[in-house]
Amino acid sequence: MTLHVGNEVGTLRRVIVHRPGLEMHRLTPENREQYLFDEILWVERAQQEHDHFVQVMQQRGVEVLHLADLLRETIAVPEARAHVLDHSLDERHFGPLAAGAVREMFEGMDDAELTTYLIGGITKAEVLERISSPQSLVVEQLTAHEALMSPLPNHLFARDTSAWIYGGVAVNSMHKKARRRETVHYDAIYRYHPMFAQAGMQWWSHGIDSGPATAEGGDILVLGNGVVVVGLSERTTAQGVERLARRLLASGEVTAIIALDMPKARAVMHLDTVLTMVDEESFTRYVGLPDLPSWTLTAGDEVDGELQLVVTRHAPEDMDKVIARALGLERLRILAADQDPRAAAREQWDDGCNLLALEPGVVLAYARNTVTNDYLRGLGIEVLEIDGGELGRGRGGPRCMSCPIERAPL
Numbered sequence: 001m002t003l004h005v006g007n008e009v010g011t012l013r014r015v016i017v018h019r020p021g022l023e024m025h026r027l028t029p030e031n032r033e034q035y036l037f038d039e040i041l042w043v044e045r046a047q048q049e050h051d052h053f054v055q056v057m058q059q060r061g062v063e064v065l066h067l068a069d070l071l072r073e074t075i076a077v078p079e080a081r082a083h084v085l086d087h088s089l090d091e092r093h094f095g096p097l098a099a100g101a102v103r104e105m106f107e108g109m110d111d112a113e114l115t116t117y118l119i120g121g122i123t124k125a126e127v128l129e130r131i132s133s134p135q136s137l138v139v140e141q142l143t144a145h146e147a148l149m150s151p152l153p154n155h156l157f158a159r160d161t162s163a164w165i166y167g168g169v170a171v172n173s174m175h176k177k178a179r180r181r182e183t184v185h186y187d188a189i190y191r192y193h194p195m196f197a198q199a200g201m202q203w204w205s206h207g208i209d210s211g212p213a214t215a216e217g218g219d220i221l222v223l224g225n226g227v228v229v230v231g232l233s234e235r236t237t238a239q240g241v242e243r244l245a246r247r248l249l250a251s252g253e254v255t256a257i258i259a260l261d262m263p264k265a266r267a268v269m270h271l272d273t274v275l276t277m278v279d280e281e282s283f284t285r286y287v288g289l290p291d292l293p294s295w296t297l298t299a300g301d302e303v304d305g306e307l308q309l310v311v312t313r314h315a316p317e318d319m320d321k322v323i324a325r326a327l328g329l330e331r332l333r334i335l336a337a338d339q340d341p342r343a344a345a346r347e348q349w350d351d352g353c354n355l356l357a358l359e360p361g362v363v364l365a366y367a368r369n370t371v372t373n374d375y376l377r378g379l380g381i382e383v384l385e386i387d388g389g390e391l392g393r394g395r396g397g398p399r400c401m402s403c404p405i406e407r408a409p410l
């Protein structure tokens with residue numbers, strides 16, 4: 001089996017997901033916003049919904065890997081364990097007084113326990129159950145149930161933190177502080193986990209040291225035909241796209257990157273909240289999305305060993321044409337149910353456009369978006385539904401909750 005994602009809709013073979021756990025129990029009405037959730041979750045129900053999500057994929061023959069298993073198996077490698085702790089626990093976060101003692105505490109945990117707290121974060125009270133209080137202003141000023149290490153509830157949205165693009169992986173630098181430590185986990189998994197360490201894939205980016213040059217997987221669509229579409233969004237910056245584009249184009253695996261200039265707003269925080277692919281020529285597109293200006297990036301000359309990029313601007317009204325041309329199509333088939341703008345906005349907010357294709361013309365969707373789903377069915381598309389009443393509270397649907405690592409070619 002090869003790790004390769006050369007398109008958005010070819011038969012999905014292997015995918016990484018994350019089942020909600022301890023980290024979701026950490027969300028409160030006070031902190032949910034800081035953690036990018038619009039509501040707190042009924043965790044047990046969210047887990048049931050997630051189990052169903054996984055089951056639907058498995059029934060279609062998809063091999064589903066769980067982030068927590070991958071992380072646990074990764075930190076079983078001593079070098080990987082040290083790498084994760086080095087990048088998770090430095091004194092900028094814990095202060096010079098507590099950092100040593102906290103590190104020792106984590107080093108003493110077995111792989112399963114360490115995995116739980118790396119993802120779930122740890123409170124002051126949980127630390128003091130294990131070690132006597134270090135002399136530390138950082139620890140001192142927390143109340144018992146405040147987090148000494150923050151939880152990572154957005155690991156649920158596996159799509160964003162790493163993204164497979166053709167024969168390589170981009171380990172992404174995350175825009176929001178609440179998500180930055182997620183990158184450490186994926187970085188370690190792809191470097192050290194036995195499934196990936198010898199796989200020989202390309203690394204399109206090392207988010208762990210990319211800082212403000214952010215790019216997130218929800219903004220990246222691998223169209224096929226050597227083309228990638230990227231959203232310049234609330235989360236993905238032009239700097240991030242340039243860095244990614246340079247490596248992609250230098251490899252020769254990618255011939256063009258189309259960057260769409262998106263509105264910067266929470267409701268459309270990533271491109272896949274408004275545009276996803278359903279089959280080789282069809283896209284669901286949110287009707288409220290205006291035509292966007294775009295740029296095509298292609299390879300230029302090499303100057304002093306560095307590939308220069310050619311940047312070509314396109315007018316908003318050419319958006320679909322630019323994408324169609326790159327795909328070698330006459331035109332795109334744009335799918336958007338006919339409904340009043342408020343109803344359409346409600347379904348977009350509930351991830352009606354955030355579809356995960358399991359094969360061409362077969363998509364996974366939240367059941368609540370009845371108008372969109374019925375409309376797609378009317379066009380002969382097979383829509384597999386899951387409940388997302390709880391899962392959707394952090395604003396993400398089936399596409400966001402999945403990180404494909406292998407898809408069949410078309």
Ligand SMILES: NC(=[NH2+])NCCC[C@H](N)C(=O)O
Pocket residue numbers: 035036037154157159160179217218219269270272273394395396397399400
């Ligand atoms: N690819 C996506 N649309 N991801 C949705 C991510 C939602 C998450 N709560 C965030 O704000 O980051």
